[in-house]
Amino acid sequence: MLFESRRLIPLLLVAAAAAQPAAAQVPPAPATDYRARSPEQEIVYFVLPDRFENGDTKNDRGGLKGDRLTTGYDPTSRGFYHGGDLKGLTARLDYVQSLGATAIWFAPIFRNKPVQGPKGQESAGYHGYWVTDFTSVDSHFGTNAEFRTFVDAAHARGMKVYMDIIANHTADVIQYREATKDGYPYHSKADYPFSRRGGAGGPAINPGFAGDSDGSPANWARLTDSTYAYTPYVPKGEEHAKTPDWLNDTRFYHNRGNTDWKGESSQYGDFVGLDDLATEDPRVVQGFIDIYGGWIDRFGIDGFRIDTARHVNPEFWRAFVPAMLARAKARGIPNFHIFGEVATDLYDPALLASWTRNAGLPSVLDFAFMRAAVDAASGKTGSEELARLFDDDALYEGGKPAARRLPTFLGNHDAGRFGMFLKQANPAASSEELLARDKLGHALMLTLRGVPVIYYGDEQGFVSDGNDQMAREDMFPSKVAEYNDNHLIGSNSSTATGSFNPDHPLYRTIAELARIRRSTPALSEGTTRVRASSDKPGLFAVSRFDPASGREVLLAFNTSASAISANVAVDPASGSFTALAGPCPGAAIAPGSVAIQLPPFGYAICAAKD
Ligand SMILES: [Ca+2]
Ligand SMILES: [Ca+2]
Ligand SMILES: [Ca+2]
Numbered sequence: 001m002l003f004e005s006r007r008l009i010p011l012l013l014v015a016a017a018a019a020q021p022a023a024a025q026v027p028p029a030p031a032t033d034y035r036a037r038s039p040e041q042e043i044v045y046f047v048l049p050d051r052f053e054n055g056d057t058k059n060d061r062g063g064l065k066g067d068r069l070t071t072g073y074d075p076t077s078r079g080f081y082h083g084g085d086l087k088g089l090t091a092r093l094d095y096v097q098s099l100g101a102t103a104i105w106f107a108p109i110f111r112n113k114p115v116q117g118p119k120g121q122e123s124a125g126y127h128g129y130w131v132t133d134f135t136s137v138d139s140h141f142g143t144n145a146e147f148r149t150f151v152d153a154a155h156a157r158g159m160k161v162y163m164d165i166i167a168n169h170t171a172d173v174i175q176y177r178e179a180t181k182d183g184y185p186y187h188s189k190a191d192y193p194f195s196r197r198g199g200a201g202g203p204a205i206n207p208g209f210a211g212d213s214d215g216s217p218a219n220w221a222r223l224t225d226s227t228y229a230y231t232p233y234v235p236k237g238e239e240h241a242k243t244p245d246w247l248n249d250t251r252f253y254h255n256r257g258n259t260d261w262k263g264e265s266s267q268y269g270d271f272v273g274l275d276d277l278a279t280e281d282p283r284v285v286q287g288f289i290d291i292y293g294g295w296i297d298r299f300g301i302d303g304f305r306i307d308t309a310r311h312v313n314p315e316f317w318r319a320f321v322p323a324m325l326a327r328a329k330a331r332g333i334p335n336f337h338i339f340g341e342v343a344t345d346l347y348d349p350a351l352l353a354s355w356t357r358n359a360g361l362p363s364v365l366d367f368a369f370m371r372a373a374v375d376a377a378s379g380k381t382g383s384e385e386l387a388r389l390f391d392d393d394a395l396y397e398g399g400k401p402a403a404r405r406l407p408t409f410l411g412n413h414d415a416g417r418f419g420m421f422l423k424q425a426n427p428a429a430s431s432e433e434l435l436a437r438d439k440l441g442h443a444l445m446l447t448l449r450g451v452p453v454i455y456y457g458d459e460q461g462f463v464s465d466g467n468d469q470m471a472r473e474d475m476f477p478s479k480v481a482e483y484n485d486n487h488l489i490g491s492n493s494s495t496a497t498g499s500f501n502p503d504h505p506l507y508r509t510i511a512e513l514a515r516i517r518r519s520t521p522a523l524s525e526g527t528t529r530v531r532a533s534s535d536k537p538g539l540f541a542v543s544r545f546d547p548a549s550g551r552e553v554l555l556a557f558n559t560s561a562s563a564i565s566a567n568v569a570v571d572p573a574s575g576s577f578t579a580l581a582g583p584c585p586g587a588a589i590a591p592g593s594v595a596i597q598l599p600p601f602g603y604a605i606c607a608a609k610d
Pocket of ligand 1: 085
């Protein structure tokens with residue numbers, strides 16, 4: 001989840017050309033029927049509220065007094081609060097909607113521990129993933145009333161609101177009495193069973209506890225002593241740091257030391273000290289059903305993105321998910337969307353799909369799409385993995401229709417930005433080539449199956465020169481030197497001057513692709529048939545089919561630096577075509593075949609007329 005590295009990418013020059021869609025015309029989404037839209041009909045914009053827009057400078061320090069180690073506020077440091085807030089986000093909804101987004105997903109806005117980390121390595125909870133109060137908005141971001149204003153303003157525009165939630169851990173409050181020279185290494189269930197204090201040879205504790213796979217309340221009532229692995233304690237003055245108050249009891253945590261992200265510790269270990277919850281305990285399950293059900297009841301939000309989902313036992317989600325869907329339905333939200341984070345760098349649909357089957361997650365972030373699309377659009381590989389993706393969709397619970405609800409993306413706040421991946425794969429690429437590849441990647445995401453997620457700032461050519469903190473640039477004028485020295489894609493501007501330019505070529509391209517997607521049901525709800533792929537950069541083509549009429553929409557992409565002329569198989573009934581984007585043939589050359597010509601990194605969206 002949170003890790004840090006820095007890479008610098010040199011920029012050199014070569015020549016390239018690309019398809020240039022017409023300027024965007026964005027019809028407003030109908031405000032009245034947003035509840036009726038299914039998850040796959042959305043286009044999502046993902047934003048970190050701290051880094052988006054500062055609508056109220058009075059809350060920049062979260063009502064706290066002192067230096068940055070107390071308030072968390074330091075707009076010159078990438079690891080601290082910068083001042084963005086809900087008021088700012090609300091004020092910029094027009095910018096988000098004009099890009100074509102129909103839903104907004106924002107990093108957690110719950111109250112966080114403002115600053116944590118060992119002396120000299122402190123950073124702030126600006127990202128929102130260090131929660132202390134799960135029931136309130138962090139005062140750096142505003143108030144619960146301002147959150148209501150934000151949700152209501154989005155809904156009034158017909159836009160949906162997806163909250164980012166966490167059940168795996170809280171902020172780092174609980175500490176351990178024992179420290180080793182290696183810190184707090186993971187203490188396994190084998191070496192430190194629940195039944196003994198401080199290891200298998202220690203005194204007997206917790207008599208009658210039948211292990212944590214017995215989820216009955218009677219069993220968990222017998223786990224009264226938390227000292228099986230470490231001796232956890234809550235430091236003086238922090239006894240009620242967390243809300244609801246049950247979260248302050250060490251019995252509701254694993255207390256087994258830090259995860260090494262492998263095996264058992266992936267579920268039971270602390271993320272660098274973050275207090276890992278005992279999500280097997282039925283009281284913890286009910287606690288989170290109450291917490292997050294409360295946000296549905298109070299604010300009528302439209303969905304959840306679940307952080308660190310793969311670090312929680314599947315049984316937890318099997319109880320939590322149906323409870324949330326029922327809660328939403330009762331609140332008049334029939335299309336509530338839930339998608340989990342099962343993070344991986346690899347092309348691994350089986351891993352992702354296992355969480356839809358074992359844990360019953362309705363959907364997961366599509367890290368497989370990210371791997372395949374980034375590698376294809378950057379020219380690192382051909383398009384064979386991308387072509388395979390649609391076969392692998394059968395692995396998900398619910399099969400191919402369920403796969404159409406997977407949120408797809410090209411980069412994020414943890415892994416880094418799409419622009420960075422393009423630069424890493426093409427260190428000698430010209431600015432024109434990077435822009436063309438960037439448009440190509442977004443064309444893949446906005447036309448292929450899945451729910452496109454635009455990572456804020458990508459539409460302004462943000463590049464990030466690293467992952468995590470380096471990939472969380474400011475949209476308002478930034479004071480962070482490591483952001484402001486970046487060479488943006490498609491612009492000579494810098495993040496120092498503010499980045500809400502609706503004329504940026506990527507903003508215009510994404511807006512146009514989003515408009516096409518919204519007016520072409522085949523792209524959001526249609527089945528997919530692969531027409532062409534290759535083990536080297538070159539032609540990638542698929543057909544999507546309108547769910548009502550069965551009419552074909554041919555998508556063709558050139559992932560190579562050379563122009564392409566090729567015949568592509570189509571439905572024999574598709575005799576003539578309308579170009580929705582790029583160069584399309586007016587008619588088939590013979591029943592079942594069209595001649596496609598694409599410039600380097602070009603793409604075409606061709607709708608059959610009959
Ligand atoms: Ca502010
Ligand atoms: Ca866990
Ligand atoms: Ca801790």
